Amino acid sequence: MSTVDFIKDQMRLRCIDGVLTERLVQEPAAYGLGRVPSSAKPDATVNSVCGYCGTGCSLKVHLQEGSAVNLSANTSYPVNLGMACPKGWEALAPLSATDRATTPLLRGEDGELREVSWDEAMQAFVSKFKGIQSEHGPAAVSFLSTGQIVMEEMAFLGSLAKFGMGVIHGDGNTRQCMATAVTAYKQSFGYDSPPFTYQDFEESDVLVFVGANPCIAHPIMWQRVMRNQRNPEIIVVDPRKTETAMAATTHLQIYPKSDLMLFYGLAARIVELGLVDQSFIDAHTNDYEGFVEFLKDYSLDRASELSGIDAAELDRIAQLIGSGKRVSFWWTMGVNQSYEGTRLAQSMINLALMTGNIGKPGTGANSITGQCNAMGSRLFSNTTGLLGGRNFENDDDRAHVAEILGIPVECIPNQQSLSYFEILDAVDRGEIKGLWLIATNSAHSWINQSRFRKIREKLDFLVVQDMYHSTDSAQIADLVLPAAGWGEKDGVFINSERRIGPVRKVRKAPGQALSDFNIFRLIAHYWGCADLFKDWDSPEAAFRILARLSEGMPCDFSAIEGYEQLNASGGIQWPYPKSKYAVSAGAPVAREDRQRRLFADGQFFHSDGKARFMYEAPRAMPEPPDEDYPVILLTGRGTSSQWHTQTRTAKSDVLRKLYPKNPYAEISLEDAKALGLEPNGKLVVESRRGRVEVTAVILPSVQPGQIFMPMHYKQTNELTFPAYDSYSKEPSYKACAVKISKL
Ligand code: SF4
DSSP: OOOOHHHHHHHHHHHHHHHHHHHHOOOOGGTTTTTOTTOOOOOEEEEOSSSSTTTEEEEEEETTTTTEEEEEEEEOOTTTTTTHHHHHTTTGGGGTTTTBBOOOOOOOTOOEEEEEOOOHHHHHHHHHHHHHHHHHHHGGGGEEEOSSSSSSHHHHHHIIIIIISSEEEEEEEGTTTTTHHHHHHHHHSSSSOOOTTHHHHHHHOOEEEEOOHHHSSHHHHHHHHHTTTSOEEEEOOOOOOOOOHHHHHEEOOOTTTHHHEEEEEEHHHHHHTOOOOOHHHHEEOOOOOHHHHHHTTTHHOOOOOOOOOEEEEEEEHHHHHTSSOEEEEOOOHHHSSSSHHHHHHHHHHHHHHHHTTTTOOOOEEEEOOOTTHHHHHHHSSSSBBBBBBBOTTTTHHHHHHHHHTTGGGGOOSSSSSOHHHHHHHHHHHTTEEEEEEEEEEHHHHHSSSSHHHHHHTTOOOOOOOESOOOOOHHTOOOOEEEBTTTTTTTTTEEEETEEEEEOOOOOSEEEEEEEEHHHHHHHHHHEEEEGGTTOOSHHHHHHHHHHHHHHTTTTTOTTOOOOHHHHHOOOSSSOOOOOGGGGTTTSOOOGSSSOSSSSSSSSOOSSTTTOOOOOOOOOSSSOOOOSOOOOEEEEEEEOOOOOTTTTGGOHHHHHTTSSSSEEEEEEOOOHHHHHHHTTOOOEEEEEESOEEEEEEOOTTTSOOOOEEEESSSGGGGTTOOHHHOOOOOOOOOSEEEEEEEEE
């Protein structure tokens, strides 16, 4: 095949990944998804929210003799309306993998992991961690959790560790995806409050996707966009020609990290044209004057020069945003995973505020969530914020939580936790000696991976609690605790639009694996603090405790009585407070209340009820390309069939057929030609931190001087540069300097 034909073929395949996902969504059976084993006749069906992404689709899981044999997409759930992406259709497959952790494993003196009983595992857990704490202080043990376990487990973990075990510092992998959105919302709106409902995808006139590729990363959300009957303008801001960019009406293929300048330029032009909603600004915001003053240093021409987008095109976009049409902004990791992500997210929030595009159908500055329960983690992981979005440093907050939980207030630490990278830095300095990883694979997913592995050597004891004994992190653990996975336990997730949805146990966990909830109960017993958690005797009991803890907070869902109500209501969005819904407490939610957005009344969560304009001068890329490392490495999701470190998606025969097995990099025709690269040739990619060999995929999806590597292959994080947003402390995965050569 000639190079030109090859490129055409690759482009077709790239386009097709979006189209393929669409077809998989619409005709799953044609791809072998959702097959009913011939011997299985389902005799019951249970609704359960999918355990992968933050879309929060509901799946109908079909049971035979009480165990799941198959599933289909729930047609009556307001999120997915009968659709599911390949990962959802294959959600049961990872449960049957042969490398499931089925018994605790403890590393012996010979360095080998050996099967032990739960009693031995618990004795080791307690004696090692208590030993470390008595020698080095309580803060010498820490934990890193996840956005993948149910909210009840997340809250139990954070409470057990901090109130029961005396741990001070714990964080989770939501730091790697949503911390920036959290911080941006808190500063701008006064609380972590994504304002939208998915109906807004269908009701916008202009949708602006920034650093987001919903065609493959959130395919069901993209299907909701496709249902929009308003002939919307779809604008994609992305340095890469992604599947979504190809399907958009406008692609602004910006120079990497010029996005903040771009949005300030657009804001400056909107002010210049007088297209702001002055009455909304006056009534509902603070510091607009300061923002206008700040914008004097920015202009459309400057934005055009730095982003590489024609000024006339930017002028058209500015006029569109200020036109009075329904405009919505949507972002994901291209924004969150940036060294200036908080200000970048807020540059979109500013645009929404100044044009009055918030609180109305089809509007909003909307962060799309990564993991299935990132929102549950944000509210109840008890890591960097106290339960319910409270503050560890606030005396009243601690007293209130202690009263509701019936525990002594002295059990609650009065200091903020360190964030993920600060915890690892503390390990590196020798201050943290014991680490507990729960349902996360840091040895693959953490930025600048080789440093994580070096740091691990400084730990006295590493515990990994996971479904599989084969993850990169479990392989280097001292103790592996076998956990049940999605489908093997009950609880709730909260999705991107704040919808609390039920997750159900539809299979028994293999061997001696226990639900994370029961592992925490066991640890509480062996640690000697079970009394503090005597009311946490089931996931649903824990859910009711959390509902009480939410009362009076913006996330108040105190009118939800339990799982049956969630199931009968198609999930319930927070807020759902008793103060407003007391009459219907326990009853299915009224149809008109099933799609709700925040701020319809213009009241934000700061004490004066107003939103704030937040802004700051853009900064240079932390590791810009130079003579030695002249190419920018971009990273992101590869296909709709891959999830994060592929711990689960690699277990499905069907999904494995839908994505490339080996790591690859997309490279432009110009760069490939300069290197003399043939299609599918081998490419060496080197950064100051590592060297990897990958397959070259020659495509016009990336611009010359840039390459793209998917995050799912562990080679990618051998290269990434450890920079962090100063406010959210989220890693900046998306751009670093590399050099490339032909192997
Ligand atoms: Fe699951 Fe997300 Fe796919 Fe829906 S879009 S089926 S929630 S992975």
